[in-house]
Amino acid sequence: MRLSTRGRYAVRAMLDLALHQGEGLVPRAAIARRQGLSPTYIAHLFRRLERAGLVEGVKGPGGGYRLRRHPAEISVGEIIRVVEGPIALVHCVTPEGQKRCRRAADCVTRGLWREVSEALAEMLDRVTLQDLCARAEERKEASISSM
Amino acid sequence: MRLSTRGRYAVRAMLDLALHQGEGLVPRAAIARRQGLSPTYIAHLFRRLERAGLVEGVKGPGGGYRLRRHPAEISVGEIIRVVEGPIALVHCVTPEGQKRCRRAADCVTRGLWREVSEALAEMLDRVTLQDLCARAEERKEASISSM
DNA sequence: AGCATAGTTGAGTATTTTTGTCAACAAAAC
DNA sequence: GTTTTGTTGACAAAAATACTCAACTATGCT
Numbered sequence: 199m200r201l202s203t204r205g206r207y208a209v210r211a212m213l214d215l216a217l218h219q220g221e222g223l224v225p226r227a228a229i230a231r232r233q234g235l236s237p238t239y240i241a242h243l244f245r246r247l248e249r250a251g252l253v254e255g256v257k258g259p260g261g262g263y264r265l266r267r268h269p270a271e272i273s274v275g276e277i278i279r280v281v282e283g284p285i286a287l288v289h290c291v292t293p294e295g296q297k298r299c300r301r302a303a304d305c306v307t308r309g310l311w312r313e314v315s316e317a318l319a320e321m322l323d324r325v326t327l328q329d330l331c332a333r334a335e336e337r338k339e340a341s342i343s344s345m
Numbered sequence: 346m347r348l349s350t351r352g353r354y355a356v357r358a359m360l361d362l363a364l365h366q367g368e369g370l371v372p373r374a375a376i377a378r379r380q381g382l383s384p385t386y387i388a389h390l391f392r393r394l395e396r397a398g399l400v401e402g403v404k405g406p407g408g409g410y411r412l413r414r415h416p417a418e419i420s421v422g423e424i425i426r427v428v429e430g431p432i433a434l435v436h437c438v439t440p441e442g443q444k445r446c447r448r449a450a451d452c453v454t455r456g457l458w459r460e461v462s463e464a465l466a467e468m469l470d471r472v473t474l475q476d477l478c479a480r481a482e483e484r485k486e487a488s489i490s491s492m
Numbered sequence: 493a494g495c496a497t498a499g500t501t502g503a504g505t506a507t508t509t510t511t512g513t514c515a516a517c518a519a520a521a522c
Numbered sequence: 523g524t525t526t527t528g529t530t531g532a533c534a535a536a537a538a539t540a541c542t543c544a545a546c547t548a549t550g551c552t
Contacts, residue, residue, distance in 0.1 A: 199348050199425070199465075201434045201458070202510065209454055225527070234448075239512060245529070258520030259526040274457065278346070287348045301381075304488075306481045307356055310421065311348070314468050318346075321461050334453045341451075349539065372498065386541060388499070395500095405549025406497040 199287065201278070207235055208243045208281040209274055209330075215253065216269040216327040217334060223262030243281055250280040269331055275322030285319040287311045346434065348425070354382055355390045355428045356421055356477075362400065363416040363474040364481060370409030390428055397427040416478055422469030432466040434458045 214229045226244075230237040244263055247253045252272060253263050265272065279285060289295035291312040296302045361376045373391075377384040391410055394400045399419060400410050412419065426432060436442035438459040443449050 199346065199352070199429060199432060199434070200436065201346050203512090204510080205346070206435060206454065206458075213453065223527095227527090236512065238514080241528070241530090242512085248529095255528050256520085257518070257526085257528045258522095260521070261519090261527045263528085282346060285346060287346070288353060289347065304484060306360065306477055306484060307353065309480060310472060310477065311353075314465070317468060318461070318465055321464060325457060330453055330457065333456060337451060337453060350541095351539080370498095374498090383541070385543080388501090389541090392500070402499050403549085404497085404499045404547070405551095407550070408498045408548085410499085 202282060204243065204281045205278045207233070207239065208247065208277050211235065211240055211243060212247070212252070212265070212272065212277055212327055213330050213334070215263055215265055216272075216331050219265055219269075223256055223260065223264055225262035228262070246281050247277070250276075252277065252280065265327075269327035272327045273323045274325045274327075274330070275319055278322060285322060286315045287318070288315075291315050349429060351390065351428045352425045354380070354386070355394065355424050358382065358387055358390060359394070359399070359412070359419065359424055359474060360477050360481070362410055362412055363419075363478050366412055366416075370403055370407065370411055372409035375409070393428050394424070397423075399424065399427065412474075416474035419474045420470045421472045421474075421477070422466055425469060432469060433462045434465070435462075438462050 210233050211229050214233055215224055218224050218228070226237045226240050229235070230240055244253055244255060248255055251266055254266050255261070255263050275285060284292040286292050286295070288308070288311045290299040290302050290305070290308055299305070302308060357380050358376050361380055362371055365371050365375070373384045373387050376382070377387055391400055391402060395402055398413055401413050402408070402410050422432060431439040433439050433442070435455070435458045437446040437449050437452070437455055446452070449455060
């Protein structure tokens with residue numbers, strides 16, 4: 199029941215983008231360096247995020263990535279769904295998964311998994327990149343004031 | 346972010362045990378047949394559950410498994426923790442996982458994962474085997490009354 | 493005692509998923 | 523036209539998952 203690195207890296211990379219978007223386009227190498235990730239792996243994650251309309255990649259010197267929506271309009275849940283698929287504790291509560299499970303119709307536990315999955319999705323959808331930026335700011339201020 | 350079959354099978358097998366506990370010891374073969382699972386795989390799951398004190402295995406003819414606590418005292422969360430480990434969206438919010446992540450101290454996303462993991466765990470801890478039994482009964486009555 | 497029925501346990505294996513890397517390519521700036 | 527940067531598909535190593543097998547132990551029955 200773990201998030202894979204895909205989801206975690208994608209959220210961290212997107213947060214990095216949100217934190218540095220005032221500086222214009224953010225190149226892959228900068229994100230990779232700050233977040234300690236592989237540049238090419240980031241490229242693959244951002245390809246999905248670009249197709250989903252969350253980021254935009256600009257080629258050429260001075261190029262890089264930028265968010266296509268305001269950080270307040272991008273939720274953690276959306277990012278995760280893009281790179282990991284539906285937020286579901288079990289496959290059979292997703293539209294396609296349901297078709298392939300013979301037990302789906304009268305499975306007692308399935309109802310539970312569906313309810314919990316929906317609650318989990320709601321939690322993740324309520325948190326936006328802006329919220330995470332605010333947390334990062336708090337964190338920074340706290341470390342300064344404690345000096 | 347999926348539950349593995351370990352967790353799902355364990356919950357289904359434990360529910361099967363709860364539903365049939367009035368009939369005395371429930372042999373592995375019966376659970377396997379009803380739930381469509383491999384008997385030997387069930388054996389391995391129940392070995393963990395036995396060590397955790399949730400079930401008891403009785404050998405010999407007429408043997409089988411039985412719950413060691415009342416269904417109302419066994420939560421789905423507990424079952425999952427026994428067979429899958431801590432309920433956590435990311436490894437770094439567990440006690441051991443935290444030690445192995447250099448970023449743990451000042452990671453902004455980690456706080457989010459911790460909060461969501463705790464909420465998820467609470468949800469799963471609130472649901473007991475008895476609750477699932479009640480759902481199964483409802484299901485059965487509904488199918489009878491609709492005839 | 494001896495046989496049949498069950499659970500116990502450790503080792504091993506096949507499959508799938510995850511987590512990347514590599515190399516060739518495309519576009520844009522200068 | 524060269525350099526910088528993103529794009530894309532193919533591929534591969536590693537880890538996790540989902541089992542199976544075989545030998546063993548305990549118990550009840552006749």
